[in-house]
Amino acid sequence: MSIAIVKYNAGNIRSVTNALGRLGVEATLTDDPELLQRADKVLFPGQGEAGHAMAYLREHGLDSVIRSLRQPLLGICIGQQLLCRHSEEGDTDCLGIFSEDVVRFRPERQEDKVPHMGWNSLTHVKSPLMAGISEGEFVYFVHSFYVPVGENTIATTDYIQPFSAALHRDNFYATQFHPEKSGDAGHRILKNFLEL
């Protein structure tokens, strides 16, 4: 099985390649359209700022490459946000694969810290990506922007209000949390993705 990771300007992908290594899989980091299109699975991870990331993707023609992919793709963290329609971060038009918009957390009480950082639980879990994941399972998040619950939501987490912990439409999957840092649950989700 060939796994490609989209190479762009959004952060450290070392933890994703390490997690794939623990699953016995090697991945190729690439921005070559042909390699991305030929891969069996594509990962689109990242940390960073939406505006800069989208600018880079457009400049390198990766926006249309990602939209054209037909094999399973998994966006992680900023990857999930970039697959949405629009992000409040830098007022950025994103890839538009998911119809949802990305907005910033607005703290309501003193204990509502931003970024939302740490382990939080999943509810309303569905889709093959989440096979074997029970209601209430904890996964690891680090983010200041979120996707509200919408038609493509396949897992919900509650922080200040319920939001989309994961999305799915057609061949596109995405998680706001970091499966590569989410212990056994995250390991299972990555394994599920590789088996789609």
Add this chain to the structure above:
Amino acid sequence: MLAKRIIPCLDIKDGTTVKGTNFINLRQAGDPVELARAYSEQGADELVFLDITASHEGRKTFTHVVEQVAQAINIPFTVGGGINEAADVDRLLAAGADKVSLNSAALRRPELIDQITRAYGSQVCVVAIDARQEEDGYWQCYVNGGRVPFGKGLFEWAREAQDRGAGEILFTSMNHDGVKAGFANEALRQLSDSLSIPVIASGGAGTMQHFRDTFALGHSSAALAASVFHFGEIGIPQLKQYLRQENINVRL
């Protein structure tokens, strides 16, 4: 609901763990990778590794430890100790660390925080503060492993670190550290209530109730400890069961 985090801290010298002889049945209690894996399996939410070597050779060994830990465990971990410039951060993040913890270097050159968070985002930057409450009640920051007073107040510095982009504050009370009589909950509460970023409590853990208190009374987002975990005085699974019974939300 967001869980309160339990964070064991490991001191690393020349590639091996200092302290921690009593910890469960490890073949090699000094092996940081094996210890990290054991803590991760026990339910630790994050780990912190502090490089306490001073030599150049020790730094290289530590980087190698970070690489091995990153391959072995699937929970987040922070590294600190001896981070003096942006190049140290580049090296440790490239080795696979999720976050770096800055201490004396950030007090001496606060712009280091801006530089790191601009390059990598706030989430990678933990600012560690060692502070002591002086006799007049003033919380004073210290540098060089708590040896030298810096002339800046805890609350003032934490606020500045946040404004410069720090993602978390790791506050160690020197009055409480090593005493095992509980965390500095009064200062922690004031700190946590005045900041918009998470605060990690450090220094003073002796009993399971001390963890409960720092979450319930100190408003801490996470609690860090070393010896109570390393010497097997408190087991992480038991601690989390206890906290759950005390209505503290933890990951089980």
